[in-house]
Amino acid sequence: MPEISTAPGPEHSAARFLIRQRSLATPAVLFAILLVISAFHGPHLFTSDGLAGAVIGAAPLVLATLAITIIAVAGPAGVDLSVGPAMTFINIGIVLGLPVLGLSSPLAVFAFAILLGVLLQAAMGTLIAVLRVSTVVVTLAVYLVLDGLNTVILPQPGGTAPDWLANWGSSSSILSPILYVPLAAFVLWTLIACTTFFRNVRLMGANDRTAFVSGVKLIPIRIGAHVICGVFVGIASVMYTGLIGSADPTAGAPYTLSAVTALVIGGASLAGGRARGLGSVLGAIDIWLISYVLSTFNFGLNASYWVQFATGAVLVVALVTGGVLSGLSGTGRWRGAGVTPS
Amino acid sequence: MSMAGSADPRVSARRPTLWASIVEHWSTGMACAVLVALIAFGAATIDGFWSLLNLRSNLVFASFLGIATIGQTLCALIGGLDLSIPFVLGAANVGLVKLMNEGVPSGLGIVIVLVLGGLIGAFNGALSQRLREQSLVVTLGVGNAVLGLVQILVSSSGVSGISGGTIEGKIPKWIEGFSSFNHAIGIAPAVILWVALIVLTILLLRRTWLGRSLYALGGNPTAAERVKVSSRWTWTLVFGASGVTAALTGILLLGYTGSGYAGVGDPYLFTTIAAVLIGGTSLVGGRGGYGLSVLGVLILTVLQTILSGYSLSQAAQEAILGALIIPTVALYARSPHPRMLI
Numbered sequence: 292m293p294e295i296s297t298a299p300g301p302e303h304s305a306a307r308f309l310i311r312q313r314s315l316a317t318p319a320v321l322f323a324i325l326l327v328i329s330a331f332h333g334p335h336l337f338t339s340d341g342l343a344g345a346v347i348g349a350a351p352l353v354l355a356t357l358a359i360t361i362i363a364v365a366g367p368a369g370v371d372l373s374v375g376p377a378m379t380f381i382n383i384g385i386v387l388g389l390p391v392l393g394l395s396s397p398l399a400v401f402a403f404a405i406l407l408g409v410l411l412q413a414a415m416g417t418l419i420a421v422l423r424v425s426t427v428v429v430t431l432a433v434y435l436v437l438d439g440l441n442t443v444i445l446p447q448p449g450g451t452a453p454d455w456l457a458n459w460g461s462s463s464s465i466l467s468p469i470l471y472v473p474l475a476a477f478v479l480w481t482l483i484a485c486t487t488f489f490r491n492v493r494l495m496g497a498n499d500r501t502a503f504v505s506g507v508k509l510i511p512i513r514i515g516a517h518v519i520c521g522v523f524v525g526i527a528s529v530m531y532t533g534l535i536g537s538a539d540p541t542a543g544a545p546y547t548l549s550a551v552t553a554l555v556i557g558g559a560s561l562a563g564g565r566a567r568g569l570g571s572v573l574g575a576i577d578i579w580l581i582s583y584v585l586s587t588f589n590f591g592l593n594a595s596y597w598v599q600f601a602t603g604a605v606l607v608v609a610l611v612t613g614g615v616l617s618g619l620s621g622t623g624r625w626r627g628a629g630v631t632p633s
Numbered sequence: 634m635s636m637a638g639s640a641d642p643r644v645s646a647r648r649p650t651l652w653a654s655i656v657e658h659w660s661t662g663m664a665c666a667v668l669v670a671l672i673a674f675g676a677a678t679i680d681g682f683w684s685l686l687n688l689r690s691n692l693v694f695a696s697f698l699g700i701a702t703i704g705q706t707l708c709a710l711i712g713g714l715d716l717s718i719p720f721v722l723g724a725a726n727v728g729l730v731k732l733m734n735e736g737v738p739s740g741l742g743i744v745i746v747l748v749l750g751g752l753i754g755a756f757n758g759a760l761s762q763r764l765r766e767q768s769l770v771v772t773l774g775v776g777n778a779v780l781g782l783v784q785i786l787v788s789s790s791g792v793s794g795i796s797g798g799t800i801e802g803k804i805p806k807w808i809e810g811f812s813s814f815n816h817a818i819g820i821a822p823a824v825i826l827w828v829a830l831i832v833l834t835i836l837l838l839r840r841t842w843l844g845r846s847l848y849a850l851g852g853n854p855t856a857a858e859r860v861k862v863s864s865r866w867t868w869t870l871v872f873g874a875s876g877v878t879a880a881l882t883g884i885l886l887l888g889y890t891g892s893g894y895a896g897v898g899d900p901y902l903f904t905t906i907a908a909v910l911i912g913g914t915s916l917v918g919g920r921g922g923y924g925l926s927v928l929g930v931l932i933l934t935v936l937q938t939i940l941s942g943y944s945l946s947q948a949a950q951e952a953i954l955g956a957l958i959i960p961t962v963a964l965y966a967r968s969p970h971p972r973m974l975i
Contacts, residue, residue, distance in 0.1 A: 370769055423967045423968045423969075424959060428959070435907075435956075436951075439953070440952050442948035443949050552770075552773070555770050561769065598781070600780075600781025602774075603776065603778030610760070
């Protein structure tokens with residue numbers, strides 16, 4: 292995989308830089324197109340209210356996508372299907388569980404959400420790394436368990452989030468926590484991406500055999516990747532709770548599909564080793580913008596069908612253009628490196 | 634953990650020692666044992682478990698799941714995953730009602746729906762193969778696009794349109810009778826169709842060149858290409874077949890419920906995968922078969938009867954199903970350690 296090497300070499304020219312950024316081409320072009328359409332068809336987006344609504348509306352998906360990005364990097368076939376029900380589970384915990392303990396301060400909510408996210412992900416990471424069952428199978432099973440449990444615990448939507456958090460959903464200014472929290476999360480991601488640990492995750496995702504013979508300890512690295520994922524799942528759950536202001540047992544599950552779509556639009560390779568935080572953020576914003584743009588047309592009762600169609604179609608188009616851009620659309624050429632079981 | 638513990642038939646088939654043959658039939662034996670235990674448990678603790686009505690209705694449910702699982706099994710054998718099954722199933726379900734409402738004869742309508750299902754599947758396969766076999770995201774995208782589009786088309790014209798995902802129409806008596814367990818011949822024709830398809834699929838997999846090439850491709854794609862197995866054609870054919878069986882299940886479900894509903898396929902996303910996994914076909918490819926998936930389907934059906942017998946909610950059943958997947962897969966579908974692959 293060409294992108295493993297991050298050491299600056301003599302080939303570090305402007306052209307080389309652009310080639311390196313090509314994975315951002317699809318989400319960036321899509322972003323620009325959607326912004327232009329919004330400018331003509333839904334200028335409300337560019338008001339103070341509209342922007343605040345956009346930020347809090349997109350924030351849970353942005354963070355969820357960022358969370359599963361490191362799982363995609365850790366590969367192979369690193370798709371975390373559990374993220375939607377996991378966010379719902381933590382959402383129910385924040386709204387129904389924390390008040391029982393008499394806690395509602397921001398510190399308690401964030402600590403609780405992140406702890407729960409980390410515990411869930413660490414458990415999954417341990418199963419994947421130690422039992423060597425594939426990521427898709429484990430996260431699929433956890434999807435089912437949590438999705439079922441959520442409805443068992445809370446059959447109907449209900450409860451109210453702590454006041455300070457519930458106010459986020461109706462915020463009319465972006466100069467508030469709804470912007471600061473995602474920004475801080477992105478800074479955290481960028482810092483993590485600079486570490487040796489992260490390079491080991493990339494090496495493991497690109498080729499676990501090479502990583503193994505290079506002395507990378509696969510089990511702790513994989514569990515570590517899941518712990519990082521858990522941190523972001525926790526933050527995503529707090530933003531999600533702020534967005535809906537209550538607890539809902541089923542509304543979070545679709546985040547799985549949206550986040551995987553955003554991840555792929557953002558240029559991640561599910562074969563492992565290649566995914567970028569910035570791409571994922573752009574991809575998630577694109578997904579939110581698609582539904583915003585579609586909501587400005589008068590589709591009436593058909594609106595949800597159009598969103599479903601557009602999301603699916605954009606995913607397919609992103610896959611096709613992504614495959615062409617990265618020049619990897621050959622027949623199983625990389626299979627030995629990427630798609631082998633682990 | 635010995636070498637044989639990684640259960641690689643490519644190795645064990647050459648020297649059939651006692652241990653190797655135990656390993657080879659391990660999953661079949663486990664699945665049979667689980668099925669027998671579940672039936673015994675159900676018969677001992679639930680009144681009316683053996684009643685004729687219960688058996689007949691269970692067989693109908695099993696045949697729906699079983700037919701949809703044919704496609705998922707074939708895809709799993711070549712190392713793919715078809716997540717478009719529930720969407721194609723739902724699209725076929727509402728699409729056929731719409732066609733018949735527009736005056737298309739029911740027989741012709743069924744042929745059209747099956748052919749379209751096959752074409753969608755073939756597109757899935759061809760694209761997945763080209764994109765380095767990332768079938769999970771390809772089928773997710775195509776599935777959503779198809780179901781969204783079909784709902785837009787179905788709803789766009791007038792009186793006989795769709796509302797809330799449901800579409801009413803006159804379903805011919807023979808289609809309703811086909812899935813009815815009160816059919817005059819004593820058993821639902823759908824069950825007979827399933828049995829015929831079981832025989833056909835198993836013969837196809839065991840006795841034909843195409844069937845063996847699925848195993849070759851799933852086991853070792855490079856070696857398969859050396860013996861002139863076309864990866865592209867096989868993927869296209871296999872996913873095409875999956876599209877046809879999904880559409881067929883959609884039609885059978887239409888006969889059972891009596892009205893079109895776009896979300897009718899939702900449970901089949903995870904139950905088809907669960908049936909494949911519980912039977913013992915590995916998602917990595919090359920190992921397993923449809924006979925095993927039939928066992929998986931029967932296990933799931935009996936399990937659901939038992940859980941309903943204990944009046945557990947749908948959500949609780951989902952959670953238990955999820956919790957069963959990881960130990961099942963850990964028993965007989967683990968990946969080898971990278972150390973074994975060097």
